[in-house]
Amino acid sequence: MPDKPGPATLALHAGEPPRQVGAPVTPPPQLASSFFTHPAAIGFSANDLAEDAPHFYTRWGNPTLDILERKLAALEGGEAAICFASGMAAVSALILGRLSAGDHLVLSDVCYAGVAELAHDILPRHGITATLVDSADPAAVAAALQPNTRLVHVETPANPILKLTDIAAVAAIAREGGAELSVDSTIATPLGTQPLELGADYVVHSLTKYISGHGDALGGAVIGRAERMEALRKQSLIHFGGALAPFNAWLTLRGLETLAPRMALHESNARRLEAFLAAHPKVRSVLWPGSPRHPQHALAQRQMRNFSGLLAFSLRSGSAEAATRLAERLKVISYAVSLGKTKSLLFYIPTEDLLRSSFRLEGAQEAAYRDWAGEGVFRVSVGLEDAEDLIADLAQALD
Ligand SMILES: *Cc1c(COP(=O)(O)O)cnc(C)c1O
Numbered sequence: 001m002p003d004k005p006g007p008a009t010l011a012l013h014a015g016e017p018p019r020q021v022g023a024p025v026t027p028p029p030q031l032a033s034s035f036f037t038h039p040a041a042i043g044f045s046a047n048d049l050a051e052d053a054p055h056f057y058t059r060w061g062n063p064t065l066d067i068l069e070r071k072l073a074a075l076e077g078g079e080a081a082i083c084f085a086s087g088m089a090a091v092s093a094l095i096l097g098r099l100s101a102g103d104h105l106v107l108s109d110v111c112y113a114g115v116a117e118l119a120h121d122i123l124p125r126h127g128i129t130a131t132l133v134d135s136a137d138p139a140a141v142a143a144a145l146q147p148n149t150r151l152v153h154v155e156t157p158a159n160p161i162l163k164l165t166d167i168a169a170v171a172a173i174a175r176e177g178g179a180e181l182s183v184d185s186t187i188a189t190p191l192g193t194q195p196l197e198l199g200a201d202y203v204v205h206s207l208t209k210y211i212s213g214h215g216d217a218l219g220g221a222v223i224g225r226a227e228r229m230e231a232l233r234k235q236s237l238i239h240f241g242g243a244l245a246p247f248n249a250w251l252t253l254r255g256l257e258t259l260a261p262r263m264a265l266h267e268s269n270a271r272r273l274e275a276f277l278a279a280h281p282k283v284r285s286v287l288w289p290g291s292p293r294h295p296q297h298a299l300a301q302r303q304m305r306n307f308s309g310l311l312a313f314s315l316r317s318g319s320a321e322a323a324t325r326l327a328e329r330l331k332v333i334s335y336a337v338s339l340g341k342t343k344s345l346l347f348y349i350p351t352e353d354l355l356r357s358s359f360r361l362e363g364a365q366e367a368a369y370r371d372w373a374g375e376g377v378f379r380v381s382v383g384l385e386d387a388e389d390l391i392a393d394l395a396q397a398l399d
Pocket of ligand 1: 086087088089112114155159184186187206207208209218219220
């Protein structure tokens with residue numbers, strides 16, 4: 001490999017086994033739950049796991065997962081990575097692995113709904129308190145820190161309204177307050193943003209989205225310092241048990257081979273769709289970080305090298321009826337959840353539902369969400385189809 005390989009080269013070549021004559025150029029998935037071992041080789045407890053221990057049981061580690069973990073660490077410029085069965089398995093393993101009863105978490109008030117619900121409903125049962133703040137405002141993060149704050153978790157861009165957090169600013173605030181920072185970079189991808197370089201302690205991904213890219217496998221990962229990842233493996237991966245299936249790891253490796261060209265096309269198609277939507281008379285607002293119309297475009301330009309393919313738009317009125325019409329009339333775009341897949345996906349997220357069931361915001365935070373989202377957002381994961389076909393599909397369904 002060159003001294004400083006670019007991200008497209010890393011996505012293809014980092015972490016692969018050594019080249020040997022006769023070895024397969026594409027390593028096959030190692031579909032095994034256990035490995036031949038020897039009483040002298042490894043202890044039975046996770047606590048006995050040594051860094052150089054041979055493979056033993058796939059919940060501890062597996063050769064296919066090793067390749068993916070090395071590749072993700074290289075792409076994020078981190079020392080080590082751990083893969084999990086899903087993005088939620090990764091986030092919950094990190095939060096429950098790092099925080100104990102009496103600890104406090106600061107969380108973006110707009111983030112993946114499952115993470116917000118974890119903070120509201122599950123963490124308090126374990127004695128962990130959480131404050132949801134507008135992490136787009138670094139001063140709000142600083143004000144939320146308490147002496148027992150151990151972790152600040154932000155998502156940028158945030159699902160579903162593409163709000164951004166200034167990672168470098170929040171990393172400095174967290175460090176000052178004696179807390180660690182984790183960044184959910186699922187939407188940005190390693191091609192767009194490098195949170196560790198900007199001062200984050202952990203990067204979290206739902207591999208389900210852009211990284212695997214084809215909508216056929218769930219997966220998650222945490223990337224960070226080696227000693228932290230070792231503790232996370234022993235405490236959270238092995239004992240909570242949310243290990244990634246080797247076949248899904250292999251599908252993810254296959255998806256990663258085209259991450260760079262896919263992200264370039266996701267971005268250029270999103271740019272075309274954003275311009276179409278911004279000019280549409282029924283559209284109230286459209287949010288995509290790559291557009292000068294995005295209220296945080298200057299931050300996006302500083303922090304993102306690729307603006308990704310997720311956008312959100314809201315309508316002036318009649319959103320619920322429009323959602324039904326879109327679900328029935330779209331022919332190229334699929335009305336379905338998830339994002340980051342080759343095919344375009346669209347899903348309507350009503351503001352009342354999200355505020356009531358997931359975010360549970362009040363006062364100024366509720367007003368800020370309503371301001372961004374209107375009655376509800378149509379989240380579009382812009383895929384790799386021809387941009388003209390996507391525009392024509394949306395145009396006929398919106399009219
Ligand atoms: C999808 C998603 C998650 C959860 O990932 P799963 O793989 O569905 O468990 C977490 N964060 C973000 C930003 C997501 O989009």
